[in-house]
Amino acid sequence: MNVQWVGLLRAWPRVVSLAAIALCAGATNAHAYIDPGSGSYAIQVLIGLVVGAGVAVKMYWHRITAFLASRNAKAEKPTNDE
């Protein structure tokens, strides 16, 4: 169970990177007026989701592993009792 969760979390950057690549495919020279503020705010939200998740995971890693370990222990307990 915990292995699946960790795998999913690790895959996040790759998933979002692919999405970003798709975005980049449309990048062309901007001759018109650009409002860099809007685009820069928008991309921060996206990047923030990716890297922010990483920061949160790093900060709470011990709690997450402890939680997953306790769940595993509970799940394994009944089989031991049989």
Next chain:
Amino acid sequence: MSSEVVPSSFRDPSGFLFRRDGILLRQINPSYREEYELLRSSGLYDRLVEMHLLTPHTEIDAAGATDTAYKVIQPEIVPFISYPYEWSFSQLQDAALATLRAQRQALENGMVLKDASAYNIQFQRGRPLLIDTLSFARYQEGEPWVAYRQFCQHFLAPLALMAHRDVRLSQLLRVHLDGIPLDLAARTLPWRTRLQPGLLMHLHAHAASQKRHQSRRTSKRRARVGRHAMRGIVGSLEGAISRLRWRPSGTAWADYYSETNYSDAALEEKRKLVGRFLDAAQPRSVWDLGANTGLFSREASQRGIRTIAIDADPAAVELHYLDVRKRGDGNILPLCIDLTNPSSSMGWEHEERDSLLARGPADCVLALALVHHLAIGNNVPLPKLASFFARTCRSLVIEFVPKEDSQVERMLATRADVFPDYRQDVFEESFAPHFTLVAAEKVPGTARTLFHMRAASCPEA
């Protein structure tokens, strides 16, 4: 008591720089009061000064400021202002990382950098330092980083271009004073840079997002970036910047010392001679023009003299900076400037960024093994060279390299000798109207002569 506003200081409504009786001061406007008090009360100011990331200041009497001044501060003086388009790759990289460290610390103290301009960083005692005390704003949970675009344009884009395309692209910063537009950087960078997550996100996807939003508006309120996300963005930028690499190799200049015809003994004699002339001149500041990797800049630096080491070759300047950084030599600032086209006055009303000459004069200029490059390599007649040097310094240590020298012979081997006036007697005649000769000595073991001259009319600082 005379006061004048510094011409480059007009954009920030929080305050401005002015000079009172020649002393540089910063006025803080009432609109910045709350933020300034938070900067002090949160401990951020003390912490950043302790980390050598922010220029220290003292609060002083507000007389001479405008009526609306909330406070006047006197920042520690940066003796020589340099600009990002004059920095080597590692200098710009170190400046970028210093900006991010300041931002990271600001977040810890409940504030944020509202401004991430490369022009807010100066090299003081060899280290990059934030000089704008008014760059900090209160951090509002959820707000995106307002200076993110500026950081990417001022630091990430030029560094990526230098590392992945060509180091000379740093000169785009001379054209784009507010940093290199991200769409331009994205189009110029090799496609493979999209495979690097940092460059993909902060540069390519960022440029694409700007393009997508050019006709839409995303307000700061709608775009929410949490605290973890903000830290993650700063960390990710640090990673992207740190991973960029450029190592000089194979340039004509980086190997210059090993390729000259100087014997070790002649080089040592020249070093001693330069040292003696410096001891006689007693300068407080030196510009070593054509410094290469700084062999002779060290002569000045070892005497505790502030030395600006200027060279046109990005590889030489990079190697020099890496050496200075490794040795912790705070007296030398290597800069990449081409004397045949030195930095000019730029920006609004030509007053935001000073030309090289406007930042002088130096007490002493070293021009060693330089004259032949300018006179023969760049066709500058000797009288014009003399008038140029007269504008740069109060005293001059200059080497004349005659045609018999193998370096000049090599330069003339592939071109017609159209320099009948390139002779030592003409050199001395050309400099006589501007300089008084103090001493002239042959460099032992060579055909060269080293002159020590004093400017006839010393330009004022």
